[in-house]
Amino acid sequence: MNVQEWTFLLVAFTFALYIGVAIWSRAKSTGEFYVAGKHVSPLANGMATAADWMSAASFISMAGLIAFLGMDGSVYLMGWTGGYVLLALLIAPYLRKFGKFTVPDFIGDRYASQTARIVAVVCAIFISFTYIAGQMRGVGVVFSRFLEVDITLGVIIGMGIVFFYAVLGGMKGITYTQVVQYCVLIIAYTIPAFFLAFMVTGNPIPQLALGSTDEAGIGLLAKLDGMLSDLGFGAYTGYNQSMLNIVCITGALMLGTAGLPHVIIRFFTVKRVKDARSSAGWALLFIALLYTTAPAIAVFARTNMLNTVPGVAYANAPSWVHTWEESGLISYNDLNNDGIIDYAPDATNELIIDRDIMVLANPEIAGLPDWVVALVAAGGLAAALSTAAGLLLVISSAVSHDLVKRVFKPDISEKGELRFARIAAACAIICAGLLGIWPPDYVAAVVAFAFGLAAASFFPAIMLGIFWKRFNAAGAIVGMLVGILFTGSYIIYFKFMGGSQEDWLFGISPEGIGIIGMLLNFGIAVPVSILTKPPSEEIQQLVEDIRLPEVD
C-alpha cells in the first residue's frame, strides 16, 4: 500500500469511530447537550479537554513554529500550558461549584446584569469564530496534501462529520469523540517522534533525546546552534527578541488560555468540585505529553532540513521538497541562477518554507514508513475536528442558552431550547465551513485577538468575581469594556491598519498587548467598584457559596 491508500484507510477508520461514538452518546436533554449531563469522569474530561485545547495549530503548526523560532518559540510552550495552572487554581473548581452551563451564565448571574451577560456572549462568540477559522484551514491542508482532495470538498467532509456528532450529541457526543480523538492525535504525534529520536540519537524518548548527543558525541542543540551560525542565523537556544516582549506574549497566552470559553466550559461537565480540579491536572498532563515532544520534533526537523537542503543542487534535492512545492508550501527561487539551493537569513535566501509543513512533512523528510505518514494525517484531522467541535458548542450554547433562554425568551420549554441549540450548532457549522473554504487571509492575526480579548476581558471578570466579594457589576462592565477596547484597538491598529513596529507601546507586540489590557482592566475595575454600591447580600452569599466545596 502506498501513502495515499494508508491515509484513506486510517482517515476512514477514525471517522467511522467518531460516528459510532456519536450514535452511542446522543443528547436527550439540554443538560446533556450543554454539559454532558455533568457525568464525565475526570480522566475522560482531561482527555477531552486536551483534545479540545490542542488544535490544528498545536498539532500541525507549533513544532514548525518552534523549529524556526528556536528559543523564542518557548512563549507558545509556556504560554499554552501555564494557563492551566491558573485555570486549576483560580477558576475551574469555583465555576463548577457555581454549577450552571456557560461562562456568560456566570458573568450574568454573578454581576446580576443583562449588560454584562450580553458583553460576555459577544466576546464568547467572537473568540470562538476567530479560532474556528484556523481549524478549518487545518482540515483543508490535510485533505488537500494527503488525500489529494480539493480543499473545498475536504472542508465539507470535515464539517459533515462534526455536524453529525455535534448536532446529534451536543457536549455528550463531543466529549466522548474528543476522548477518542485525543488517543488518535497523541499516537500520531508521538510515534514519528520516537522514530526520529531513535534515528538521530539512539534514544527513543524525544524529551531525553533532545538533551543528548548524536552518534559523533556532539550535543544536538550545540550542533544546531553551530549549523545556524554558519549560515548567519541567530543561535537556536537563545532569545532573539526583547525580554519584555517575551514576558508579555507568554503572559497574554497564559491568561488568555485561562479565559477561553471553550476550555472553561469543559469543567462544567464533571460531577463535583474535586473532579474539576483533578480533570485540570489530567488535562495538563495529557497536553504536556505533546508539548514536551514538540520542541524535540522542532530540533530534529530543523537539523534534518539543514543537513539535507542548503547548498544542494535543486535537481538533486530530496523528493519531499518537490512534493511540497506542488502544494505551494515550499517555494524555490534561483536568484543567482546557479541551480543550487541557497538558504540564508538575508536577501540572498532562495528557499521559502511554510512553517506549517514541518510536522506533516517530517516523517517524509526522515523517510519513515508510509503508515506513519498516514497516521500523522489522521492525527492532524483529529486535532482540528475536536477543537472545532468544542468551539461550535460554545457558540451554540451562547446563542440558545445565554441569548434565547436567559435574555429573550425565559419561558422557553426544555424541548424548544434543545431545538434552538441544535439549530444554532448547525448554523455555526455552516459559517465555520464557509470560513474554511474562503479563509480570511488574516487568520494568524486574528488568533492574537482571541487570546488578547480573553485575557483582557474574561480573566479579570471571572477571577475578581470569585476572589473579591465586594466586586460589583459596574466595575466588571467598565473593566471588560476598557480591556476589550484597548486591546482590540491596539491589535487592529498594528495588525490591520499598517501601524509600524517603531510605534509599539514599550516595544510590546500586538500578541502580547492583552497583558496590558488585563492590567488596565484590573486598574480601572477595582476603583470603579470601590466607588459604587457593593453587590447585593444575595450575590455576596453566592460568592461565599462557590468558594466552598459541596458537603454531601
Place this chain on the structure above:
Amino acid sequence: MSPKQYWSFNVKFVTLLLSIWAFVSFGCGMVFAPWLDQFKLIGTEYPLGFWFAQQGSIYVFVILIVTYVVVMNRVDKKYKGDSQ
C-alpha cells in the same frame, strides 16, 4: 474548620503555588534563562535556561496542579468532616 479558615488557607496555598509558577516560567524560563544557559542540566546536553523554557517549566506546571489537587482533596475532607 470554619468556612473562613477554609478560604483563607485556600488563598494562601494558591498564592504559594502561583509564586512557584511565576518563578519557574517568568523567572527561570525567561528573565534568568540567558544567565542559566551557562550551566547544563545535570547528565544532559540541555542548556539550563533552554531546558526550563521548553521542558522544565511544563513539568513543574503539572506537579503544581497535582500538588493542589492532592492537598485540597485532603482539606476538603477535613472541612466536610468538621461541618457535619
